[in-house]
Amino acid sequence: MSTSNNMLNILTLFSIEEPVLDADIICEKLNFSKPTGYRYIKDLVAHGLLQRLYGGQYTFGPKISVMDYISQQSNPILRLSIPLMLDIVEQTEFSCCLTQFYEDYCIDIHHESYKDSSLLAYGRGRPRPAYVGAAPKIILANTAMKIQKAIFQKYHEHFISSGFVETEAEFLEKLNQIKKQGYYLSKGELEPHLGALAVPIIYSTKAFPLALSIVGSVKRFNLIHVETIVEILTKAANHIESEFKNAE
Template sequence: MSTSDNMLNILTLFTIQEPVLDADTICEKLNFSKPTGYRYIKDLVAHGLLQRLHGGQYTFGPRISVMDYISQQSNPIIRFSVPLMLDIVEQTEFSCCLTQFYEDYCIDIHHESHRDSNLLAYGRGRPRPIYAGAAPKIILASTAPKIQKSIYQKFSNEFQASGFADNEQEFLEKLNQVKKQGYYASKGELESHLGAIAVPIIYSNKAYPIALSVVGSVKRFNLINSETIVNILSKAAKTIEEEVKKAEQK
């Protein structure tokens, strides 16, 4: 591998489960000699991508935070979505999320909460499973069958345990039903006390769709008119799609 590949591989070692690693562990995980591994780590620290903690341990550096801020400010999906999300929060008194598919999990790239609600355990950038919740299901329903089959093969046990689908054919059929329906509603799939309704934002045929969803307590979802929420979300998603396409044409 090239030097750049090796240095990027160091960054990918840091996870939610292992946010801090020592230099020897990094070298061992990537099969680097200590002189080589230490040199890579030193360069990453110099560029602010890693920072040294006590006892020779390392974690992400300040430059990562700057990069995340730039990403948030420059992403046109987020820029066009925020005013609409704030309006959705005001109308529904639910929290509102934008969720993206990456590799074999989902991440929320932005959310707006109703009056500082603390319902959401998953915030921006925290990976969450592709097999549970409204946002992942509506994203999967809007992707190609090849991707759907790949995800089912990886997480068939989880989809079966949740009662969503006992086999691949049933999985594909259910996703097709969700796609035709245009939204997915969940109750207690990701967290037992939470429900959600999600619609897709399909802004490009070269990128995975993004989910726009509202999240609230299951108790509240038991009392609402889901059709009204779906209409609000669908209208907002359509507006975001149109704004992104306009921006790309400029």
């Protein structure tokens, strides 16, 4: 494996559960000799991607924060989406999220809260499961069948225990129905008190769809007119899609 891959593998070890790692643990996890592992870590520190804390402990460095800032400022999807999301929040009085699928989990790449609502436990960049909630379901419904099958095989126990489906065939059919419907409404899937309604943003044939969703309490979702919200979200999603098609 190349040096660049080895150094990237060090960065992928850090997580919410393990935001700080000991240098010896890093070497052990990745099967590096100590001289080799220490050299990689030293180079990552020199580039600001890691920083040393104390006693051989390391965490992400300041360059990571800079890179995240650049991503927020330069991402054309965000530039297009944020004004629309602010408008959605104003119209619906719900919070609004833009969600991306990566490997086998979802992450919110942006969200706008209604009146500083603290309902959302998951913020920008925090991984969340690919098997519960409106955003993951609408994204999966608009992806290739081989990906759908892979997700079911990995998380079939979750899909079964939640009562979503029992078999792979049912899973594929359910996703097909969601795709035809054009949206997915969840109540209490991710968190018992929260509901969400999501539509897909299919902006490229070479990338996973995004999900544009509103989030609020289940009590509020019991009172909404679903078709009106779907129309608002779909209009915004269509605008983003058309802007990207015009840019291609």
